[in-house]
Amino acid sequence: MHVPDGFFNAATSISAGVVAAAGVAVCLRGARRELDDRTAPMAGLVAAFVFAVQMLNFPVAAGTSGHLLGGALAAILVGPYTGVLCMAVVLLVQGVFFADGGLTALGVNITLMGLVTVLAGWGVFRLVTGLVRGQVVVAAFLAALVSVPVSALAFTLLFWIGGTAPIDVGTVAAAMGGVHLLIGIGEGLITAATVGAVLAVRPDLVYGAAGLAKPLVLRGADGSGTPVGEPEPAPAAPGALRPFLLGGVGVTLVLAGLVSFFASSSPDGLEAVAEDKGFIDRAADHLFGSWALADYGEVGGIPVGVAGVIGVGLVLVLTGAVAYAARSRNQIKV
Amino acid sequence: MNSLEVRQLAYAYPDGTQALFGVDLSIARGERVALLGPNGAGKTTLVMHLNGILTAGHGSVTVAGTPVRKDTLSEVRQRVGLVFQDPDDQLFMPTVRDDVAFGPANAGLRGEDLDRVVKDALERVGMLDAVDRPPHHLSFGQRRRVAVATVLAMEPEILVLDEPSSNLDPAARRELAEILRSLDVTVLMVTHDLPYALELCERALILSDGVIAADGPTRTLLSDAELLARHRLELPYGFAVPVL
Amino acid sequence: MNSLEVRQLAYAYPDGTQALFGVDLSIARGERVALLGPNGAGKTTLVMHLNGILTAGHGSVTVAGTPVRKDTLSEVRQRVGLVFQDPDDQLFMPTVRDDVAFGPANAGLRGEDLDRVVKDALERVGMLDAVDRPPHHLSFGQRRRVAVATVLAMEPEILVLDEPSSNLDPAARRELAEILRSLDVTVLMVTHDLPYALELCERALILSDGVIAADGPTRTLLSDAELLARHRLELPYGFAVPVL
Amino acid sequence: MVHRLPPQCKLLAVLAFALVVVATPRERFWAFAAYAALLGGVALAARVPVAHMVRRMVIEVPFVLFALLIPVIGLGERITVLGLSLSVPGLWAAWNILAKATLGVAASVLLAATTEPREVLIGAQRLRLPGLLVQIAMFMLRYLDVIMDEMRRMRVARESRGFEARNFRQIPVVARSAGALFIRSYERGERVHLAMLSRGYSGRMPMIRDISASVGQWGTALALPAAALAVLGLSL
């Protein structure tokens, strides 16, 4: 999904650049709180890891293949602020050294693959860990799963607003969302496997899942042991709904903000929307019905934020349901 | 004032494995001390505390009178030079030259002085020819030598070496001994090579199961076959402690 | 039929450094041979050709009559067990058990047989206690032992070891010698530990600057101080070649 | 000469060039030809082999495919080309993306081919990119080596014990090693970082070489975007 130069018009590229720069600036301040003096090496390592696994292509149905985005993984391992920084650096390095993603599209790329994936991933992660305490791996799976289609929908939306080609946003969103839901499953599996493995041997490395330290033992000359030191206090249970809401609202705000911000640069799109009265029906129809890009010739354009917001909402509801199911199963077991 | 003072040091790795169970030792300025012990005894773990790479879970470490704490780390690291057991952990720059220059450059050295220090350190370990090669393209023994050079270039007061002679060819092993003897610094050397310990160090410590099990003149310890055997140590076949 | 046949083997690394300049050697079935030589001589490079990790730039390698080629690789690797110089190159699975089981499982072993083989190999190197720990959380010496176990578990016909005794504690060093003596396989062992070579191997090769510089009974080579000195080899201080 | 220019000059030049390219209206065919010629000139002066350029530009392929799809799914007026019904705005858009993306990729490849990554980052620092970002990027490049190395080691280790990744069923093995890879490289990275700290690292790479740029060097570097801008001006 690395957007090259020339994909978006200049206004969109620059506006996205402003959004990205603002986001990164906020994260630069927040990151220091997350990791103190180890920020740079830790983030660098996660960035390198994300970069490396982005080269792992896995097959998705119908002859396409996807690769890891890594936003959710980064957020879970080093926290959301540092996570955004990691993604920004990955994209920067890819753009500058590997010509992967255009230099003028850096803002778009950071917004879509950094800000959106991290926010969506982290929001879902907090929601699920808040609902079912200790299910970090499940939460990681869902977070990663959701982050991919959300990012794809954001891309579609942005392209519809400020892209250099006219498209039918509904069909493209449906197609993009569908394919990326599948890619999201791959993303979710790899993320869950990685987080699970790290959790098993270095729980201290998973942000927010701080482990319980055993007390140390001192051994005398006779071989007898005396315990010393007090175990560290257990981390406070993450607040259930509030962080999630913040995350979810954040994602929606970013999308909505982008929509209104770019509306002016794309009058044709707006006019088309204005003409199209029954757009909600149409949107639902497209989201669920027309995977095969059947009627692209006929439609003039589809609701702006609506497709995106519906997409986001749908995904959140879905995750909520899955999390709820997971919790009730958990309770039965206990 | 002692160069190194360790009091009741205990440490557990993040995964819960406790490696040190209350280590006590002190080493005077200018002493050369061998640290012996079986695999997994905690030698490397102990050594990593001496310049604050690991932080004591309990107890204290004092280097030349300065306690090792967050706020004293940079001073401590200036004084203690540590050669890691695995040279790949130690070498990280794109060329051998940059790697050896890294420490002195951080200490403020520049230009010709820097070049001279780098050349000197590499010459001592016989790796001057490789100065422009990337470290990860060297043979294992060559990497170990460069690792030693990076630390020599910093001219530390206290030199801590974790199995420096392993993977060195026999001549390099002897040359390293000569270098260490020629320096006027405190040396703590982890080794499984008991003849080497005897050759270089007057005093030896045995670390076993995370505590110091013996401390005394190397010659005395190595003559006590029973003590050695208790800690999985033994003199190699064909070797006899030379009579003075 | 010879276990190993190397003919005119030359090799240059991708960065242009030529490490081997025409190596010739042959080792008969059941022999135990030591490969000696200074740092950077090309020992590791040579050894990596013996199971096809590196591919000959010129010349040929034949293992038990099978030439090492792309299409014979899996057969060759079944026969040749290689213990790397750096245990981190060898261990990659999340637990010690998985790592030791990896080779036999690839060869088709399952269930109880697999468990038995794993347990057996770990017991031999004294690491059975660590069976469920992640290998990268072991001490260096412990990792080296597990690395040896991964290869023992594959029961290869030809065992190639790159400095297996470095970082081992003295008792483990002796135990490894006993294991190697107890196995009825061909052994090629790279080492800088000349007494160890003398103890274990009847025959020795000296590789120097990418060619074989000497080949003969270990005892004879080690008694030739001048030959040794030419190749940066020397017997350690306090060691005398024991009289038979 | 291109190789020796200070990295901050080159970085800024490439960025400015890409901006000019993106800002060029898509109807001005010959402006794009002139840009391509400019890049060709730089590549010639820097002696970057054509084969290298081509190989590195493969990265663009997925988006070329996407661009080719746009005329098919695009909206608006349609024409028929070789029996295919294509959208005219879609065709324009595809051309626009192909031309601009290709030029952008070529410029980046040229930059990467003539400058060490570490230098680019030092240059970026000079251009006031936040220090923390530069540091993260430095560590990323450093650890990329570590991770690639660990990946290679793990692959060799697997293969030398009889593993062949041909079979679909062996995916679990690879998946299991992904987690192990992270921890391994993390812990090695951690130790390397500690080794740096124990040799006095304080968050900034020591400047072993000085890289300040002279006015002349700025002039040389900015000649590229200036020429591009001139082309744009002329084409209006």
Ligand SMILES: Nc1ncnc2c1ncn2[C@@H]1O[C@H](COP(=O)(O)OP(=O)(O)OP(=O)(O)O)[C@@H](O)[C@H]1O
């Ligand atoms: N990163 C780690 N995580 C968890 N446990 C570890 C780690 N490193 C070492 N250990 C364990 O701590 C104990 C002490 O290890 P240490 O590396 O200090 O031993 P050592 O005396 O240096 O051994 P060797 O002679 O083999 O190098 C061992 O039981 C080891 O398994």
Ligand SMILES: Nc1ncnc2c1ncn2[C@@H]1O[C@H](COP(=O)(O)OP(=O)(O)OP(=O)(O)O)[C@@H](O)[C@H]1O
């Ligand atoms: N990956 C590599 N790339 C380039 N050159 C290399 C690489 N590995 C080793 N070399 C070079 O090849 C030569 C032989 O190296 P090799 O590792 O075979 O030596 P060795 O005999 O095993 O030494 P040691 O006793 O130190 O392990 C050396 O000059 C070394 O610098």
Ligand SMILES: [Mg+2]
């Ligand atoms: Mg150790």
Ligand SMILES: [Mg+2]
């Ligand atoms: Mg070697």
